[in-house]
Amino acid sequence: MEKVKIYGDAVKNMPWQEKPEGFEGVVWRHDNNPIIDWNPTKKSARIFNSAVLPYEDGFIGVFRADHKNGRPQLHLGRSKDALNWDIEDEEIHWIDEQGNDYQPSYAYDPRLVKIEDTYYIVWCCDFGGAALGLGMTKDFKTFVRLENPFIPFNRNGVLFPRKVNDKYLLLSRPSDSGHTPFGDIFLSESPDLVHWGRHRRVMTKGGQGWWQGTKIGSGATPIETSEGWLMFYHGVSGTCNGFVYSMGAAILDKDNPSKVLYRTRDYLLTPEKEYETTGFVPNVAFPCATLQDPETGRIAIYYGAADTYVAVAYAQVDELVKYIKENSELVDGDDVEFK
Numbered sequence: 001m002e003k004v005k006i007y008g009d010a011v012k013n014m015p016w017q018e019k020p021e022g023f024e025g026v027v028w029r030h031d032n033n034p035i036i037d038w039n040p041t042k043k044s045a046r047i048f049n050s051a052v053l054p055y056e057d058g059f060i061g062v063f064r065a066d067h068k069n070g071r072p073q074l075h076l077g078r079s080k081d082a083l084n085w086d087i088e089d090e091e092i093h094w095i096d097e098q099g100n101d102y103q104p105s106y107a108y109d110p111r112l113v114k115i116e117d118t119y120y121i122v123w124c125c126d127f128g129g130a131a132l133g134l135g136m137t138k139d140f141k142t143f144v145r146l147e148n149p150f151i152p153f154n155r156n157g158v159l160f161p162r163k164v165n166d167k168y169l170l171l172s173r174p175s176d177s178g179h180t181p182f183g184d185i186f187l188s189e190s191p192d193l194v195h196w197g198r199h200r201r202v203m204t205k206g207g208q209g210w211w212q213g214t215k216i217g218s219g220a221t222p223i224e225t226s227e228g229w230l231m232f233y234h235g236v237s238g239t240c241n242g243f244v245y246s247m248g249a250a251i252l253d254k255d256n257p258s259k260v261l262y263r264t265r266d267y268l269l270t271p272e273k274e275y276e277t278t279g280f281v282p283n284v285a286f287p288c289a290t291l292q293d294p295e296t297g298r299i300a301i302y303y304g305a306a307d308t309y310v311a312v313a314y315a316q317v318d319e320l321v322k323y324i325k326e327n328s329e330l331v332d333g334d335d336v337e338f339k
Contacts, residue, residue, distance in 0.1 A: 004321045005226040006294040011054050014291040015082050015300045017314055026323045027268040027315045034275045034309030041089040043067055046280060048304035051112035051289040052082060060140060062110040062121055063087055072108040094135060094145045102145045104133060113159045113221045122157035129177050132157040147194050153177050156217035168193055171218035183215035187258045200258035201338040206331045211246045211267045214238045219287035227321050228254045228261050232287040245284040246270040249324055258337050265329035269313055279306025
């Protein structure tokens, strides 16, 4: 297989650890996980399911912080090395497009992406039920909420890092008002980030294995590669003691991302370490962000662990894509533009 090319800017100072000697997998954990522990700020009990990006001479993050009253909000954080974070104790304060205060009653599981010269944040908020919130900033000082993309109920909103066929693309997981016992990944497009349509089902739960048999949801911003869009996602199985969230990956068609080319038959990472199996919600590995360097092919994956911690894992793009292609299992409808 030819060397896989990642498209994007170099990130030379991103975190990285070589694969442990004798390790047989293609995704391996940072050896000092978790990187964010209990009670990380005065106001916050737990920070997890968060998003990071390169910014200026370091890194910036939008973090899900569950406050000590139990309600989640989004907080801003900065870091020089993307491992040691200075997280603001005060939550992000939003205004609407007219400059009026527009604070969500709750906000969780953000994704962060830069499109051209603007940073966009997608999260889950209250809109008569769990729905997607959308906002933007250019300087991480002023945060402007845009129109909510969809009606309830929906989660796991992930914007692509550039327009495709001159349209913005948004992945989501329509669901219901609770801790959903079902769910597939859908794709929607927009000319202006306001009007959304041409909805397509991208991936369905299921397959021969059980690890993604209950529901699936998009994770980090898709990475543009020479093989297609590399997308990390979570798959959920239902056990007698509750849900288990594991991490998988798929490669989507570059020009029509509603078509899946390859998809991991087996999970890439599942809760095994104590910080993944024990916490506020046990047995969760929930990918939300990546950092990647085109020059080296290195990928750092940021994931929430047990709804309590932030953890990091690593992969090398050539090895990962080769593994996905050689160990792929599609579910009915994945490889077509399903209407």
